Amino acid sequence: MSTKYLKRFFKPSCIAVFGASEKENSMGGVVIQNLQESGFKGSLYAVNSQGYEQVHGVSCFKRLSDLPEMPDLAIICSPPESVADIIRGLGASMVKAAMILTGGLSIADGDSSQTLRDEVKEAAKPYGIRILGPDCMGLLVPGHNMNASYSHVNILKGKVAYVGQSGILGTAMIDWATGQEIGFSHFLTLGDGADVDMPSVIDYLAQDPYTHAILLQLNRVDGSARDFLSAVRSASRNKLVLVLKNDTFVGEKSGTELAPGIHDDDQVYDAALRRAGVVRVETSDELFNALETLTRMKPMRGERLAILSNGTGPNALATEKLLEQGGQLAKLTEDSIAQLSEILPSHWNRSNPVDLNADADPARFAEAVRILTKDKNVDAVLMLHAPTRLAPSVETADQVIQIARKTPRNVLTCFMGRATAIEARNHCNSAGISTFLTPEESVDAFMHMVDFHRNQDVMRQTPPPYIEQNTPNHVKARELIQTALSEKRDYLSHAEACSLLDLYDIPVSNTYYSHSIDEIVQHSATIDSSVRIKALHKQNVYPFSYDHQGSQRWRDIAYDLYSATEVEHATTQLSYRLAESHSAEEQMGFCIQQMKRGFQSLQINVGITRDPTFGPVIVFGAGGHTVDVLADRHVMLPPLNMALAKELIRQSRICQIIQENSYRPEQDIEHICQLLLNLSEMIVDLPHLKCLEINPLLVNKAGLLATDVAVSLSDEEGSLSISPYPEHLTEEVTLKRSGRKAIMRAIRGEDEPNHLEFYNKLSPQSIRLRYFYSRGVPTHQELANWTQIDYDREMAFIISVPREEDHGMETLGVVRAVTDADNVRSEFSVVIRDDLQGEGLGVALMSKIIEYCKGRGTLQIIGSTLPSNKGMQNLAKKLGFENSFNVEEDVVDMKMMLNSPTEDWQKIRLNLPH
Template sequence: MATKYLKRFFKPASIAVFGASAREDSMGGIVIQNLLESGFKGAIYAVNRHEYDEVHGVPCFRTLSDLPEMPDLAIVCSPPDTVADLIRGLGVSMVKAAMILTGGLSMTKDESHRTLRDEVREAAKPYGIRIMGPDCMGMLVPGHHMNASYSHVNILKGKVAYIGQSGILGTAMIDWATGQEIGFSHFLTLGDGADVDLPSVIDYLAQDPYTHAILLQLNRVDGSARDFLSAVRSASRNKLVLVLKNDTFIGDKSATTLAEGIYDDDLVYDAALRRAGVVRVKRSDDLFNALETLTRMKPMRGERLAILCNGTGPNALATEQLFKHGGKLAPLTDETIEALAEILPPHWNRSNPVDLNSDARPERFAEAVRLLTKDKNVDAVLMLHAPTRMASSVNTADAVIQIAKKTPRNILTCFMGRATAIEARNHCNSAGISTFLTPEESVDAFMHMVDFHRNQDVMRQTPPPYIEQCSPHHIRARELVQEALLEERDYLRHGEAIELLDLYDIPVANTFYCDTIDEVVSRAKKIEGTVQVKALHHQNVYPFSYDDTGRQRWKEVVQDLFSSTEVEHATTQLSYRMGEIYPAEDLMGFCVQQMKRGFQSLQINVGITRDPTFGPVIFFGVGGHTVDVLADRHVMLPPLNMSLASELIRQSRLCQILKENSYRPQQDMQQLANLLLKLSEMVVDLPNLKGLEINPMLVNKSGLLVMDVSVSLSPEAGCLSISPYPEHLTEEITLKRSGRKAIMRAIRGEDEPNHLEFYNKLSPQSIRLRYFYSRGIPTHQELANWTQIDYDREMAFIITAPREDGDGMETLGVVRAVTDADNVQAEFSVVIRDDLQGEGLGVALMNKVIDYCKSRGTLQILGSTLPNNKGMQNLAKKLGFTNSYNAEEEVVDMRMMLNEPSEDWQRLRLNIPH
């Protein structure tokens, strides 16, 4: 996630284009023409080994060493086999940024299977030069008057940044956006991503004040999924982020690696992007429509939509599409209905969607839109128009535009048709009003914004109180896994898998293991009621043993056995059938359980799998031995909290079944959510856990009960894509003056209510010293940002202690450190409750955050305070900070070196002499 030198790509003072010529088909020549036409203010040089004096009026030099100065940015359009040597030369000459437009570097050079791309990466590494590409289209930054690309047209200036992985799709987007008069703050494609990666660029643009929205065109996630999600989650907290994810599969899906038990990796991508708080679209036209919405819509007031048209057909299409995507029609107030009745025919439908009738003129359209925007129940208005002689498209557009300019509500328009509708849509585009071709597209565009805000709400939900899940049994769980790995087994035996669940307090049916048919009969006699017998073999110790239909591979279970004769006969047949399929050394005996069919149970399928891109994934859905368990499989990335676990359950059709059939659905939902939390905890505790499948688990009036489970292992530890809660940083402390016992730990989302209470106990003076100004009570969104942090990017430690009345815990103080993307500097802030001054809380918190940042390799920790905050300044001096007055900001800066810089760019960032 490093952003060092990226400024040289986005705001270079000088550019050299290698491989440029005056030929019509010269990519480098096209880049120079585009730089000139975009009005680039810096120096431009062409470099070509052939003897050109100039290229399109730009001076041309034969070699790098002939240049009058080394450029900030080198753009490489040379033949593939020359690129590595060129990068090596740029590195020697201290050029720190190179953008490679040349393609074809993925081909192998020799029998070693090394590619030209690998050679370029190795050439750049010793010199610290950053590489964008190869095979990228270049970069366009209108605010810097820079079109450093091979695009056939320039882009307009706007507030949306576009980052793509496909150059051709990028040029199509430019062409479309220019035609729609939509602009960009930045536009680039990364190509093969040899060095500069997606997270780095997202981090850079997330900090750019001129970028209000980010569009990502994504083929795949290369490199660290954790870095990618961390960057996207961070960006989406402050900016609109939209992702066009292409279908990974081209051709045969079986040729692509998938997570076991997951039939389509789109499920995992959907879960990951939802978790990041962004909106995903799956088609390019959706991206275009979403772009239209993102660039032109006003802040969302809510989700309730009013629809109007001069006919019932388009209204029906739009309404159907709205309901299909889970949207909401606005219920009109009586006042609005009466007002509309005065301008509509007597037979109008008196409801939303509003039928203006085929004789509607532009004035009726405009007045109806005006009245709907005044309705307190309406959050947005969609106006659909079918051209008639009574209401031409252009006149209607102009009338509605006047209303749209005067309202804070969002108004979307749809002018159906072509011959007479094109000009109307052009008028709307020029006025900055979102307009679309069809009712369905219009609704989809509205739902993009709705989905974004829903995802943001989920990301900022205040989790219920934290439930401590830790137990001494977890040590035994880790031992269980390690013992299997030491025996070179990549699975747990059935009995070990049962024990693992028991260690995490997951209820499991009484299970008995037998080696022979006689033992099965003997054990069955001791079990009350009917029994089931399962044959154990080498294959079904692994999770996800399905055939192509998603059903279990073999009929290895016999059920509803009552008498000893039935047990013996069925087990004998089962044994014979297994003997035909597997060799004797693969058979592992039988397990016997009491049947639970008579308990009116619902069956669920839940567990853990590991995605090749995003790592561990938790899944949930309807289960059973005879159903297609893949048909209702929903996934979410761990770690989970109660809110996320509940959201995963709500996605499944099992949720509706529970609501319709359970006499205590809320209690059942709570138990299932607790189960998911235990699985999430298991993922964090056991990094060698590859897969775990519980199928079926019964849900009935007696609670939850696991009937069958299988577990697979991997010698390689799995890494979560989202940083888990750092429990290992928790420690007990004793307050200095009162001797009160307290806990110092990392903050978590469940602390939000206590954090608000803590804030409200601060004096106005403490708030002013902390924030440098007087401020009101923080909003939920602010509190969520403070408590639901990304532990890969920032850290906040709190001290919490039992309340004096014994009713729960309270927060006493907090320290926060936010580290830059390059891990050079961490900026801290600390605040202690006024009534607890002198208890040593400030020293304890500051030492904690200093040690934490130092252990992460952060080079410097710094903070600022007001000149009259002598307490903070004295504390900083006591801890070893260097204090200095900053006259420009009128604050006192406090700095401490934690680790020595090892590279020149780090020293430059810290203003340290070489």
């Protein structure tokens, strides 16, 4: 996730284009012409071994060494076989950024299995040169007057950054956006992604003040899924992020590697993008509409939509689409209804959606829009227009535009038709008003914004209080896994799998095991109800082992056996079937359980699987011995908290079944949530756990009960895509003055209520010294950003002690450090409660954050404080910081070197001699 040298791509002062000529099909020639036409103000050169004097009026040189100056950015359009040598020459000349537009580098290099792309990466490695591409379309930065691409048109200046993986789709987007008068702050495609990857670019754009939204076109996630999600989650906290995820494979997906138990990897991508707080669009049409929306829409006030049209047909289409997608129709106030009644026929419907009637003229449209934008129950207005002689499209557009410009609410327009509607839509485009072709597209665009805010709300939900887990049992669980791995097994036996669930407080049905039919019959006599017998063998010991009919695993089970004769007959049949299909070494005997089908039990399938891209995921849905267990399977990335667990349950039809049939739905959902949290804890604790399936998990009046479970293992540790809570950083400290025992640990989302209480106990002076200005009570969104942090990117440690009155915890102080993407600098801040000065909290917290940053390889830790804050300055000096007065900012800067830089670019960033 490094952004070093990316400025050389986006803001170069000198560019050299390799392989440029004036031939008709010269890609390099097109790039030079585009740079000239975009008004690039820096130095521009062409390099071509043919020895041209000029290319389109730009000076051309035969070799890199002949250039009067070395470029910040080299653009390579040369033949594939020459690219690696060009990269070596650039590296030797200390050029640090190269963009490769040349394609065809994925082919093998001669007789070697190594591709030309691999050779290019090897050539760049010794020099630290960053490479964008190969096979990218280039990049466009209107704010820097730079069109360094082979695009057929330039782009307008705007506030949206576009990052794609497909060059051709990128050129189509440019053409469409130019026609719609939509601009971009940055536009680039990554091509083959040999070096500069999407997380790096997202990090760069997230810091760019001129980029307000980011639109990603994604075929697949290359490299680290954790880096990708971390970058997207960070960007989405401050900017709107939309993603078009394409299907990587065309035609049959037989070659696609899927996680066990997942029939479509799109499920996992959906879960990952939701967890990152972004909105996914499914088609290129949706992408264009999403770009229209996020470019022109004002900040969202809410999701209550008012719809109006000059006919019931368009209103019905829009309303049906809105309700189908879970949108919300605004309920108009009586005042609005009264005002509308003055301009509408007496027979109007007096509700939302509003039918203006076929005789509506432009003035009626505009007045109705004005009234609806003043309604306190309306957050946005959608105006649908069908052209009539009384309401010409252009005149209607012009009058509605005047109203839309004056309101803080969003007004979306839809001018249906073509002949006269095109000019009306053009007027809206020029005025910066969102406009669409159909009612359905209009609602889709509005719902993209709603989905974004809903995802953000889910991401920022305050989790309930944290419950300490049973850590001694977790140690036993790790020992259980290690024992199986030491025996060269990639699975747990049924008995071991049940023991694993028991260690994580998941209730399991009492089970008896035996290889003997006679013993099974004898044991069944001790059970005072019907029994269930399962034949155990090498195949069904693995989770998610379904055949194409979905019935393979259920052929190994006999149900509802009451008498000893039934038990003997069923077990004998299972034994014969086992002998026919499995060798003696693969047979593992039988298990017998009491039947638990009664009490109106609901059957659930829940477990863990490992995705090739995103690592461990939790699966949840309907269960039982039916073919359709995959039809209601939903996934979520761990680690989970209670809010996320409830969201996963809400996605499944299980939630509705519980709400409709349980006499205690809240308690049942609470129990299932706790089980999901236990599975999440299991993933973090047991990295060698590959898959786990509980099917069925019974939910009834008695609570939860797992009746069948299977567990598989892997020698390779699973890597979570979202950094888990760093429990290992927790330690006990003793307060210096009072001698009280306190806990110092990383902050978590559950701390939000305590953090607000802590903030409210700070004096106005402490708040001013911490934030450099007086401020009010923080909002929920601010508190969520402070407590629900990405541990890969920032760290906050708190010190807390037990509260005597309610056995909860109260926060005494907090220290925070935010590290840049290159891990060069980390900026700290610290604040202690006023009534606890002298307890040694400042030293303890600062020492902790310094130790943490140093351990993760950060080079320098920095901070700033007001000149009047002598206490902070003295603490910094005591800990080894160098303090200096910053005249420009009127603050005292505090700096400490933690690790020595090893590369020149690090020394440059730190202003050190190199």
